[in-house]
Amino acid sequence: METTTKKVVAEARGILADYDRLRQAGLIPEHGDFFPSVHYPPITMYPRITEDQLFAGYSLPADDLLSVYAHIPFCIRPCGFCHYPGKYNASSEEKDLYLDMIARETDLYMARLGVSRIRARCVLIGGGTPTDLTPEQLRGFLDAFTRRVDLSSCTQFSYDVDPSSLLGEDGARRLEIMRSYGVDRLTIGAQSLDDAVLKKMNREHDAAQVVAAIAASKKAGFKLNIEFIFGHPGQTQENWADVVEAAAGLGVEEIQFYRLKIAPYGDKTGPVLGHFTHRPEQFPSVPDTLVMKKTAMLILDANGYHENLTRVFSKERKDFSHYAADQCCNLFDQIGLGLTAFSSLRDRFGLNTQDFKEYYSLIKAGRLPLNRGLVRDREEQARWAIILPLKNRNVSKAIFQKRAGMSLDGSFREKIGLLQEYGLLTESAAALTLTPLGRFFADDVCHQFHHPNYIPFPKAAYAAGDLNPYEHNRL
Ligand SMILES: C[S@@+](CC[C@H](N)C(=O)[O-])C[C@H]1O[C@@H](n2cnc3c(N)ncnc32)[C@H](O)[C@@H]1O
Numbered sequence: 097m098e099t100t101t102k103k104v105v106a107e108a109r110g111i112l113a114d115y116d117r118l119r120q121a122g123l124i125p126e127h128g129d130f131f132p133s134v135h136y137p138p139i140t141m142y143p144r145i146t147e148d149q150l151f152a153g154y155s156l157p158a159d160d161l162l163s164v165y166a167h168i169p170f171c172i173r174p175c176g177f178c179h180y181p182g183k184y185n186a187s188s189e190e191k192d193l194y195l196d197m198i199a200r201e202t203d204l205y206m207a208r209l210g211v212s213r214i215r216a217r218c219v220l221i222g223g224g225t226p227t228d229l230t231p232e233q234l235r236g237f238l239d240a241f242t243r244r245v246d247l248s249s250c251t252q253f254s255y256d257v258d259p260s261s262l263l264g265e266d267g268a269r270r271l272e273i274m275r276s277y278g279v280d281r282l283t284i285g286a287q288s289l290d291d292a293v294l295k296k297m298n299r300e301h302d303a304a305q306v307v308a309a310i311a312a313s314k315k316a317g318f319k320l321n322i323e324f325i326f327g328h329p330g331q332t333q334e335n336w337a338d339v340v341e342a343a344a345g346l347g348v349e350e351i352q353f354y355r356l357k358i359a360p361y362g363d364k365t366g367p368v369l370g371h372f373t374h375r376p377e378q379f380p381s382v383p384d385t386l387v388m389k390k391t392a393m394l395i396l397d398a399n400g401y402h403e404n405l406t407r408v409f410s411k412e413r414k415d416f417s418h419y420a421a422d423q424c425c426n427l428f429d430q431i432g433l434g435l436t437a438f439s440s441l442r443d444r445f446g447l448n449t450q451d452f453k454e455y456y457s458l459i460k461a462g463r464l465p466l467n468r469g470l471v472r473d474r475e476e477q478a479r480w481a482i483i484l485p486l487k488n489r490n491v492s493k494a495i496f497q498k499r500a501g502m503s504l505d506g507s508f509r510e511k512i513g514l515l516q517e518y519g520l521l522t523e524s525a526a527a528l529t530l531t532p533l534g535r536f537f538a539d540d541v542c543h544q545f546h547h548p549n550y551i552p553f554p555k556a557a558y559a560a561g562d563l564n565p566y567e568h569n570r571l
């Protein structure tokens with residue numbers, strides 16, 4: 097290892113003392129696994145709900161604006177680490193059918209909400225790989241989408257893509273088409289810049305293609321966020337540090353990291369769990385994975401990238417996903433279109449089916465393809481209104497009051513006090529904010545506010561310390 101890398105990794109190892117201390121306190125499960133705090137309650141824990149139950153008593157926000165997500169579930173081939181449900185190498189006819197269905201689903205939503213067009217606050221098109229379409233199909237989708245969705249108040253139009261779909265003649269056409277419909281930001285799944293690791297991930301591209309896709313996207317005028325996974329087989333402290341150094345030199349606006357999730361947190365299990373079960377020795381250990389995360393933060397910090405939304409690093413505070421901030425910090429309403437998409441509407445959450453056949457048949461029957469969801473009661477609404485913003489940026493007391501209908505100064509006092517004692521939270525008159533240490537373990541800190549019915553691991557998985565999430569967590 098080069099001396100500078102050695103120094104950074106040695107400094108990063110300092111996080112392990114905190115890890116041990118916080119495991120003993122019961123914050124982190126003793127096995128060290130993590131569960132991403134993305135939704136509250138977690139996505140697999142929703143009961144079945146009918147469309148009518150979900151929409152009873154709901155009305156649009158006063159400004160009529162909604163964040164809009166659309167999901168295109170196709171990919172060229174399955175990546176070894178990925179748990180997302182999708183179809184690989186689907187026929188052009190199947191993609192046409194899906195695009196027709198998602199347009200019809202949007203019509204059903206408009207009828208349900210009583211509007212002739214949806215007024216978007218911001219838009220994210222994700223997947224899968226939403227550019228795994230021919231350029232003509234991509235144009236057709238965007239044409240149908242923008243006829244139904246009014247972008248005149250939209251602050252950001254973002255697409256999640258994989259690098260291979262941006263290369264060659266078709267890639268150039270896709271970039272041009274997206275720009276022409278107002279797409280202004282791309283999240284590119286680089287995953288690694290090490291060819292041996294990319295191969296182990298079963299990615300479609302190599303590192304040179306990632307760099308080429310970034311250059312082409314920048315030239316086409318997009319702001320860029322690039323995503324990486326750490327904790328994957330084939331990664332070492334050294335080659336991971338090299339990847340982060342290289343990423344910091346690519347001149348993109350945002351860099352985002354995901355710790356490899358071996359057990360799924362959705363309903364579908366990808367190949368990585370089987371891989372881990374048979375060959376656990378090929379995976380970096382939990383402590384090694386935490387050191388990788390800390391190393392990445394130190395390298396990015398030295399290069400001027402700071403964590404402006406949890407796990408997303410940017411040089412300038414203005415560069416962030418509006419979709420993520422509107423959903424998770426501002427707690428604005430949003431609708432999700434397409435297989436597996438979800439809608440978050442004031443005090444309720446509705447999840448679309450993951451099954452293609454069910455998706456098509458419900459829409460053909462004139463029904464929204466929702467099959468699970470929850471209308472939150474007062475207590476669950478307060479838990480939701482603290483967990484999402486805490487995970488992602490900070491909890492504004494004014495927003496909490498508005499969304500939960502109660503004061504944060506009178507809520508979760510015992511828990512907030514304990515987290516402050518452990519150096520994980522700070523509180524001001526206006527907000528509740530994770531300290532840098534709290535942010536490092538943001539998922540675990542957020543579980544502290546879960547109702548015992550929705551804590552991801554059983555009580556016995558945690559030490560019986562002050563921060564066992566099953567204790568002291570009354571509203
Ligand atoms: C739904 S994927 C879509 C990305 C896009 N299709 C691509 O491949 O570039 C969004 C991101 O989730 C991350 N991801 C997927 N599976 C993961 C896992 N098992 N653990 C951690 N992160 C994962 C990857 O970094 C990926 O870029």
Ligand code: SF4
Pocket residue numbers: 170171172173174175178179180182223224225258285
């Ligand atoms: S990571 Fe992206 S390209 Fe790979 S299988 Fe998952 S959604 Fe598809």
